[in-house]
Amino acid sequence: MAFELGAAACWGEVLYGMGFTRTLRAVGGVVVAGALLFVGAPSASADYIRDGQWALDAFNPQKVWKESTGKNVTVAVIDSGVNGDHVDLKGNVLPGKSFADGGGTADHESGDDHGTAMAALIAGHGHGPGHADGIMGLAPDAKILPVKRNETFGGDANEVDGAIRYAVDHGAKVINMSFAGPYELTEGEKSAIGYAVKKDVLLVAGSGNDGTGEPLYPAAEPGVLAVGAVAEDGQVLGKSNYGSHIRLIAPGERIYSAGTHPKYRQATGTSDATAYVSAAAALVRSKFPDLTAGQAANRLTKTAISPDGRTGIASPDPKYGYGVIRPYRALSEDIPPGAKNGPLTMPEDSDPPAGAGTDAEGNGTRDGASEVVGGLSPLAVAGMALGVVVVVLGVVIGVVVGQKKRRNGPPPGGPAFGVPMGGVGVPPQQQFGYDQQPGNPGPYPPAPPTHPPGQ
Incomplete structure (x- = not known):
């Protein structure tokens, strides 16, 4: 039954329904500004999976891919392992490493499909004539480095220090961590995050799906770009955790992606939103290779839009941070590089930004006038x-x-x-x-x- 909802419930059609028309009359241009973000050209594919990718259509991918496809960027997916043989991922998945099941590679996962789903949202390339069928990721030319965690998805956020260091040492420019737990990180994990920051790797993590203000980890850890989710109606997803650490939100409701058994799946939560932010970061790091991780994040936050249509937000809102990512604008607008660490709060043992400082909360400043x-x-x-x-x-x-x-x-x-x-x-x-x-x-x-x- 869930699959039958596919294209009929895609966001573009929702926006143009009677409910949306009445909303337009009620609140005017503010809603229009927010709505424009999510209206993309309808898919020409007859494949119900592709037609059901409302989030991808929302980003207007054909325009995005004229700017960047994520080429020459490796995104590490620290998760449950990835099925690199999936028809929509084959050729885009590196061997990686498993920190569970006695070691080995992490590219032949046949059980838990969570890591495969995240990888496909980032770097899926579809299949069939013109790659018109199946899952297409937002950064289809990026490479996925699968790193299988010690614990299966749904456990706490601990025991990922080795996974993070492995990802950094094997060429990842972005690390996707679509998991969350209530336990503060160990000193080893904090050190690993500091190591990634010093090596100029952007860490992206989901805020969690409890719908509360409880900080979950690793998203709430300094040095990590914390991501919440937005629903199909353009509002913050009700189950998306919030707090002062949130920096961005991305689509996270009824998201189709690749799986193991069955081949495709649909899910709702901040995991999928995190994968989309990681993909957007890969696009930016591909087009602007000289930008630091923080400056790449700066492009995403500077071009984000709030659920009520505001842009250029000076301070992150606890519910939605700086707003919903807009990859095309992040790739095409003229944006000063900004401070080395951009909008990220830095770990205590990280290097100070070059030519820029941190404010009283530890965030990177734009002009370095308050470097501590x-x-x-x-x-x-x-x-x-x-x-x-x-x-x-x-x-x-x-x-x-x-x-x-x-x-x-x-x-x-x-x-x-x-x-x-x-x-x-x-x-x-x-x-x-x-x-x-x-x-x-x-x-x-x-x-x-x-x-x-x-x-």
Whole structure:
């Protein structure tokens, strides 16, 4: 019965139904802006699986693939293993490694189909004449590096440090982690994430499917791009977890993808949304190979759109982050590279960004003006140093003036007593090229204000 819903329920048709028309009249252009994101050209294929890929059509893939197909980018899928023999994936899956079942490769999974589904959403190439049938991924020329976890999908997020390091050391530029658990990561796993960040690998993880604000891992870990899901109606999926760590959302409702037995499957959740974000990141890293992982993420966040049609959001909202990914815009718009770490919160042991800093929450700043060094910004450090120089110089001048007065001036208590150091009537801060502002304890600008997510 689920398969019969296929194309009849694709998003484009939903948008143009009577319900959508009434909504348009009610709220006007804001909804139109949000709706335009999801209206794609209808598929010409007669294959019900392809016709059911409403999310792919929403991205207008033919325009996207004129910009990038993910070529020369490897995406590691840390999951349950991948069926590399699947007709829609064959040739795009590397051997990889299994950290379960006694080791070996991870490209011949015949049981759990979760990893195969994620791989297909990222790099499926379809099959048949013109590749018009089956599952087409958003980055069909990317390569998949399957890494099978110690635990089957649905377990906690632990025991992935070896998997992450293996992915980094075997050429992955993006790591997809479509799993989540309530347990904070071990020190080994935190170290592995820091290792990936230092090696310029973008880690992408799903926020979880409980519909609560409970932070799940690895998505909530610094250094990871956390992803929520959007439903077919353009709103945040009700079961998508939320929180201050969320950065992006992507389609995650009624998503067709490849499987093992049977050959295809349909699912709902943040796992599928995560795969789409990883695919979009692969597209960006393919077209802009000189961008860092954070700068690639920056392109995705800068071009995202909120469920109510807003763009250019300054601070991530707890429900949807910066909004829904728009791959074509991320590939085609003129966007400054930004700070090395982009919108990502960095692990404590990661390298500081080159030429850019982090704000009070640890997020990469755009201009580096608030880079933190030992808890203080460079401006603060410079200001304190300047203050010390002023004080020392003032003391020296005071001593010299005092000695001169004792030699040549009036006796103590005369007219010169109490004259401001450095000149009559001239505050010392003006003499040395700065002016203190109310509430600012030193000769340096106040730190830029920080805003909580969603404000």
